[in-house]
Amino acid sequence: MRIQGYYFKVVYTPGRYMYIADTLSRAPLPEFMHDRESEDVEMQTCFMIECMPFSREKIDRVRKATEVDEECQLLIKYILNGWPINEHDVHKNVRKFWSYCGELQYVNGLILKNYCIFIPQSLRAEMIVKVHEDHLGIERCKRRARDVMFWPGLSADVERAVRRCESCALHAPAPAREPLLQHIVPNAPRQKLASDILEYKKKYYVILVDYFSNYVEVQEVNSIYSRTIIHFMKEQFSRHGIPSELVTDNGPAYSSQEFKKFLRVWEVKHVISSPHYPQSNGKSECTVQTIKNLLKKMRRFWG
Structure with a gap:
């Protein structure tokens, strides 16, 4: 203005x-x-x-x-x-x-x-x-x-x-979810494994899946105590070799001091997924669904 x-x-x-x-051109003139x-x-x-x-x-x-x-x-x-x-x-x-x-x-x-x-x-x-x-x-x-x-x-x-x-x-909109961080796939089999426990028809099964080859080991167990899971792991490690890393959820069998001591003695790095967030342990969750579907289909022939 x-x-x-x-x-x-x-x-x-x-x-x-x-x-x-x-200098003179830069000297300001009085304003009127x-x-x-x-x-x-x-x-x-x-x-x-x-x-x-x-x-x-x-x-x-x-x-x-x-x-x-x-x-x-x-x-x-x-x-x-x-x-x-x-x-x-x-x-x-x-x-x-x-x-x-x-x-x-x-x-x-x-x-x-x-x-x-x-x-x-x-x-x-x-x-x-x-x-x-x-x-x-x-x-x-x-x-x-x-x-x-x-x-x-x-x-x-x-x-x-x-x-x-x-x-x-x-009435505020829900915040956007952060992108899921993918697990790094190893360069050789049996280096990185994932484990979980599934229940079907009042029976418990322990699964162990390889991140590299997707090879799955499934075994029915009588209980889901840590000592039972440790016994299953020892058999698998003795048969196929000791992995460098094991990914599990935060269940009681995997979070106990007994299980942590077992992995520490066997020099296996233990990675625990986030609580109440099964997507972070996606390899085990997908394998659980696959095995459960197989059990449902095979039950028709078992009677």
């Missing part, structure tokens, strides 16, 4: 003709604003305030709150009289506005930052409630607030208020 009274003619000049300016230009700027500002999405009653309330707010009065003083050269010379209560000092202006009893009205401390909670009355979510409420009002930390205050809203929390 300050340069609306001028008409500019822009001419492109190649860089080789852009000479270094001398004519009454007509001052009136035009004031009219533009008043028109901008009238077009803001605030009712006259609410703008009057902001004016009254600005008059009695100590922070606003300090800001008005700096806006009208000029800001200090150094940030440390600014009063500590308004030092947080230092980065906005070139954007703040005082017009008709209101402090403006560009096209946004500065809201005093006493009205901020009410303004946040007004912004959030439609329950549009965090980002929409932020955009709606930033379009019409301003104070330092506006976005954080709006987000904090929306997160405390029970209605928004109840």
Whole structure:
């Protein structure tokens, strides 16, 4: 608005003709604003305030709150009289506005930052409630607030208020799941195995599957205690060799101190999948389903 009274003619000049300016050309001239230009700027500002999405009653309330707010009065003083050269010379209560000092202006009893009205401390909670009355979510409420009002930390205050809203929390969309991390497939058989226990028709079976070849060992067991699983593992390790890594779930048979001691003595790295998240032990879970389906199909012939 300050340069609306001028008409500019822009001419492109190649860089080789852009000479270094001398000292006198850089010396600023005193600025004189004519009454007509001052009136035009004031009219533009008043028109901008009238077009803001605030009712006259609410703008009057902001004016009254600005008059009695100590922070606003300090800001008005700096806006009208000029800001200090150094940030440390600014009063500590308004030092947080230092980065906005070139954007703040005082017009008709209101402090403006560009096209946004500065809201005093006493009205901020009410303004946040007004912004959030439609329950549009965090980002929409932020955009709606930033379009019409301003104070330092506006976005954080709006987000904090929306997160405390029970209605928004109840109907919030579920967070996106992180992509599943795949197990590394070894370069040779019997290096990495997965184990699990399945139950079918009140009988228990222990499975052991190879990550490289998908070769499966299945054995029916009388119990699912750790000593039974250890006995099964010893037979498999003696027959096919000791693996470098064993992946299991966090079941009691695999998480006991006895089973951990067995793997530590046999120098086998034990990897436990996440509790209540069977996808992390996908090799065993898929093998369990395959074996269970085979048992169901073969039961027709067993009777």
